[in-house]
Amino acid sequence: MAELLVIRHGQASFGADDYDRLSDLGRAQSRAVGQVLRDMGWEPDRLMTGTLQRQKDTLAEMGFDAPPEEHGGFNEYDFYDLLRVKFGGEMPDPVRHDRKTHFRTLRDTILEWQRGGVEGAKETWRDFVARVAAARDFAMDTDAKRVLVVSSGGPIGQLVASTLQAPPEMMMTLNLQVRNTSMTRFIFSRGRISLHEFNAAPHFASAEGAKLMSYS
Structure with missing residues (x-):
């Protein structure tokens, strides 16, 4: 072992x-x-x-x-890319700089990504x-x-x-x-x-x- x-x-x-x-x-x-x-x-x-x-x-x-x-x-995983795609470009300032907002938003984004969402990200969940x-x-x-x-x-x-x-x-x-x-x-x-x-x-x-x- x-x-x-x-x-x-x-x-x-x-x-x-x-x-x-x-x-x-x-x-x-x-x-x-x-x-x-x-x-x-x-x-x-x-x-x-x-x-x-x-x-x-x-x-x-x-x-x-x-x-x-x-x-x-x-x-x-490229969380900045996932969040940029979710928000259609630049991340809102609270998502970028406030820890609680960032990680709450990131969690929701990853769950969406797992379900096949966040289309256009550099990497799919399956990849x-x-x-x-x-x-x-x-x-x-x-x-x-x-x-x-x-x-x-x-x-x-x-x-x-x-x-x-x-x-x-x-x-x-x-x-x-x-x-x-x-x-x-x-x-x-x-x-x-x-x-x-x-x-x-x-x-x-x-x-x-x-x-x-x-x-x-």
């Missing part, structure tokens, strides 16, 4: 022109999760990220030395599901016993939902629960996979660590 440990990237730069970069908090979160893995004696045999900068920077801050592989299937499955299979096609992946909330939600054979709507429920740099662990062997742990964050368990916790 082997382990697939999927970590969500550290906090990115919400509301900024360039979202795809870590905030100072995101860098601190990334260092903390790397340290807690070393403290646990968990050293990865294979490292992977998507192609997004915030994912690659999270792994770099974690401090593991081996060169990582990349698979675009671990990238987040998203397929690429996440392809990334999972690529990560499992290995002799490594400990595979570490840095991904994003949407793919993590989809990986868990598909593993549990849950309905599509569950993906978004899970997506919104995933904390920055939390760990979701799967056990796999011979093409079979099972969920072992979801959204764990031992690096947030202390009083000091709790100050690092964020969801977006």
